[in-house]
Amino acid sequence: xxxxxxxxxxxxxxxxxxxxxxxxxxxxxxxxxxxxxxxxxxxxxxxxxxxxxxxxxxxxxxxxxxxxxxxxxxxxxxxxxxxxxxxxxxxxxxxxxxxxxxxxxxxxxxxxxxxxxxxxxxxxxxxxxxxxxxxxxxxxxxxxxxxxxxxxxxxxxxxxxxxxxxxxxxxxxxxxxxxxxxxxxxxxxxxxxxxxxxxxx
Numbered sequence: 244x245x246x247x248x249x250x251x252x253x254x255x256x257x258x259x260x261x262x263x264x265x266x267x268x269x270x271x272x273x274x275x276x277x278x279x280x281x282x283x284x285x286x287x288x289x290x291x292x293x294x295x296x297x298x299x300x301x302x303x304x305x306x307x308x309x310x311x312x313x314x315x316x317x318x319x320x321x322x323x324x325x326x327x328x329x330x331x332x333x334x335x336x337x338x339x340x341x342x343x344x345x346x347x348x349x350x351x352x353x354x355x356x357x358x359x360x361x362x363x364x365x366x367x368x369x370x371x372x373x374x375x376x377x378x379x380x381x382x383x384x385x386x387x388x389x390x391x392x393x394x395x396x397x398x399x400x401x402x403x404x405x406x407x408x409x410x411x412x413x414x415x416x417x418x419x420x421x422x423x424x425x426x427x428x429x430x431x432x433x434x435x436x437x438x439x440x441x442x443x444x
Contacts, residue, residue: 244408290316292341294336295347295382303378309334316342339435340376343409348383352408357388358429359409364441366391366413370417372437373411386410391416414442 248253260333284307295427300306301310312334319342341434347358351392363369366389372390380387388402390412403410403426410417410426421425437441 251349285313287312287316287341291320291345292316293345293383296379298340299379305337309338311335312338312341315339319343320345322346322431334440336372336375338438339437340372341379343384343433343435344379344385347385347408350408352406353387353430354406355403355425356427357403357407357410358430359433359434359435360428360431361409361411361437362417362442363413363437365438366393368387368438369411369413376409376411380409390420398422405438 252266266359286306287300287308288294288333290308290313292300311327311329314352315327315338319325319339325339327338341357343361350358352358361369361372363372369389369391371389377387385408387409387428388390388399388411390403390410390416392413392415396416399416399420400423403420417426421428
């Protein structure tokens with residue numbers, strides 16, 4: 244174990260002029276020192292996302308990942324389970340959505356059997372999540388569908404019969420759709436619980 248005995252000696256009042264002369268060169272040296280090289284910003288391409296998504300992000304003005312995205316996207320792409328927490332606007336939706344889209348890209352989806360599921364507590368959140376991810380799903384050829392109350396169940400069932408890659412749903416409407424035989428979760432490869440704490444209330 245090491246013990247530091249750092250201490251400072253303060254000058255007496257009559258030594259202040261001498262001290263200011265001594266500290267001025269040190270301050271100049273500090274301001275004249277070359278800037279230390281800044282670590283390069285991590286890009287979405289560095290995180291392992293496909294070029295189509297990186298290009299679409301750039302078109303939307305998103306070039307630098309938020310901290311939660313930089314921390315979770317590589318692990319999610321590697322197939323690891325992720326538990327992420329963050330405030331509204333911290334980038335959570337893209338942190339789980341982009342790896343989900345990337346993983347499911349290029350696969351085959353059977354009718355009534357989505358391969359991805361995002362469960363949200365409210366209709367409003369389901370629609371926000373779908374709106375945020377749809378442009379990136381489009382560039383990968385993936386179909387997303389919101390399944391929630393307050394909207395036509397007939398349209399939701401019709402979309403599932405045609406084949407939906409990713410279902411963004413609220414628990415109640417999802418249960419209704421499954422009970423009617425309009426959807427099965429037996430082919431789901433990735434499930435996301437968005438705002439899981441609210442669903443537990």
